[in-house]
Amino acid sequence: MSRPRAEPAPRRELPPSAGLPLRWSDFAGSRAPSLSERLATLVGVSADRLILTCSGTAALVIALSAMKQRSRHRREVIVPAYTCPLVALAVAHCGLQLRVCDVRPGHFEFDPASLRGLCGPRTLAIVATHLGGRLADMDAPIRCARGVGAWVIEDAAQALGARHANGAAAGTLGDVGIFSLAAGKGLSIYEGGAAVTRDGAMARRLQAAAQELLPRDRWWESRRVLELIGYGLFYRPSRLRWVYGDGVRRALGRGDPAAAAQDVFSPRIPLHRVGRWRQAIGARASLRLPEFLQASRRRALMRSSQMRGIEGVQVLGDRPNEHGTWPVLMLQLSDPAAREQALKRLWGAGLGISPMFAHVLPDYRYLGDAVAPARIPNARDFCARLLCIGNSQWLDDAAFARIVEALQAVLPRGAGGARIS
Numbered sequence: 001m002s003r004p005r006a007e008p009a010p011r012r013e014l015p016p017s018a019g020l021p022l023r024w025s026d027f028a029g030s031r032a033p034s035l036s037e038r039l040a041t042l043v044g045v046s047a048d049r050l051i052l053t054c055s056g057t058a059a060l061v062i063a064l065s066a067m068k069q070r071s072r073h074r075r076e077v078i079v080p081a082y083t084c085p086l087v088a089l090a091v092a093h094c095g096l097q098l099r100v101c102d103v104r105p106g107h108f109e110f111d112p113a114s115l116r117g118l119c120g121p122r123t124l125a126i127v128a129t130h131l132g133g134r135l136a137d138m139d140a141p142i143r144c145a146r147g148v149g150a151w152v153i154e155d156a157a158q159a160l161g162a163r164h165a166n167g168a169a170a171g172t173l174g175d176v177g178i179f180s181l182a183a184g185k186g187l188s189i190y191e192g193g194a195a196v197t198r199d200g201a202m203a204r205r206l207q208a209a210a211q212e213l214l215p216r217d218r219w220w221e222s223r224r225v226l227e228l229i230g231y232g233l234f235y236r237p238s239r240l241r242w243v244y245g246d247g248v249r250r251a252l253g254r255g256d257p258a259a260a261a262q263d264v265f266s267p268r269i270p271l272h273r274v275g276r277w278r279q280a281i282g283a284r285a286s287l288r289l290p291e292f293l294q295a296s297r298r299r300a301l302m303r304s305s306q307m308r309g310i311e312g313v314q315v316l317g318d319r320p321n322e323h324g325t326w327p328v329l330m331l332q333l334s335d336p337a338a339r340e341q342a343l344k345r346l347w348g349a350g351l352g353i354s355p356m357f358a359h360v361l362p363d364y365r366y367l368g369d370a371v372a373p374a375r376i377p378n379a380r381d382f383c384a385r386l387l388c389i390g391n392s393q394w395l396d397d398a399a400f401a402r403i404v405e406a407l408q409a410v411l412p413r414g415a416g417g418a419r420i421s
């Protein structure tokens with residue numbers, strides 16, 4: 001995947017997803033509401049059922065630890081084969097065994113038959129994952145888990161504010177739901193997260209696990225405070241290249257797509273309490289989240305309809321009655337070669353294009369023993385045909401036109417499949 005970098009770095013750098021931009025008033029406003037309470041209100045649970053954490057990964061560690069304590073003989077955690085590598089690191093951190101499951105053709109949600117095949121008496125939890133604001137089916141994982149006495153974790157790290165077809169908030173259908181407040185994932189305190197549950201007993205277990213596993217840590221919190229200030233300063237097209245785009249281009253230049261997709265993480269997961277100042281910043285910004293999500297949705301629906309005419313591009317959307325969020329537009333291109341060509345032209349071009357995650361889980365070499373090889377043809381195909389467009393407020397008509405033009409140039413035309421290069 002080496003990429004000749006003859007072109008100069010772009011003047012404007014668009015983000016790969018729509019993060020809620022911070023304002024100066026977020027940093028120094030008057031009395032702030034509580035972030036936990038704000039998040040609980042957003043997802044419709046009472047405040048004692050939500051545990052604020054220092055990351056989505058930490059929320060997953062808390063959830064798995066609470067579940068592990070209740071079901072000591074169960075050691076396996078089933079996750080979709082195409083998901084964030086941090087999920088694999090969280091499972092390894094808890095001393096549990098990862099089982100990667102294939103997905104439905106052309107989607108990221110579990111293939112029900114594969115899932116049934118993996119579920120058994122050793123299954124501790126099934127992690128069902130929403131990606132890019134699009135909702136995954138929860139029926140199959142819930143049914144499989146109930147059938148074998150396992151738990152369901154709903155990974156809504158990329159779907160805070162989304163609603164299922166039955167009206168339930170994403171994150172509230174599983175036994176535990178997790179959210180991420182990382183940079184770029186909608187509402188952000190640079191690194192943060194939450195675990196939610198509807199069950200009182202589970203809430204107490206999560207609280208106890210958080211008490212034990214998330215100590216105060218001045219060093220980590222100070223570092224995150226500085227990073228959050230940096231996020232406030234640099235999250236805009238005129239400055240984003242310094243903290244994001246240039247790094248992507250360097251990684252692409254040395255042929256490292258995992259680094260370019262920002263998929264390479266330390267196995268040492270920071271676990272600490274979130275300080276009051278960052279909580280207050282997140283709480284103030286969260287007041288703008290509903291309106292921000294509405295605006296993202298309007299933009300996404302307009303861009304989706306503008307892409308409907310392009311042969312060989314399918315935009316993943318909501319199913320009837322679902323109400324997802326739109327940090328990115330997820331495209332499935334008709335074939336992997338076209339996707340490679342599209343990435344060559346667009347990834348690192350300052351237009352907010354990325355593959356989301358570079359690989360399926362077993363293909364990250366740095367994860368090593370944490371992920372065993374598995375037969376996952378559909379996940380490989382989904383990964384190889386995925387292209388994401390960051391749906392930020394800065395994706396204007398001119399930038400979008402450049403993306404469409406590049407897609408049209410690389411896609412096979414008509415039934416003959418003649419390619420224009």
Ligand SMILES: *Cc1c(COP(=O)(O)O)cnc(C)c1O
Nearest residue numbers: 055056057084086157180181182
């Ligand atoms: C980002 C992400 C996580 C982890 O969240 P962090 O806050 O970055 O630790 C988990 N699952 C998915 C699907 C994610 O995208």
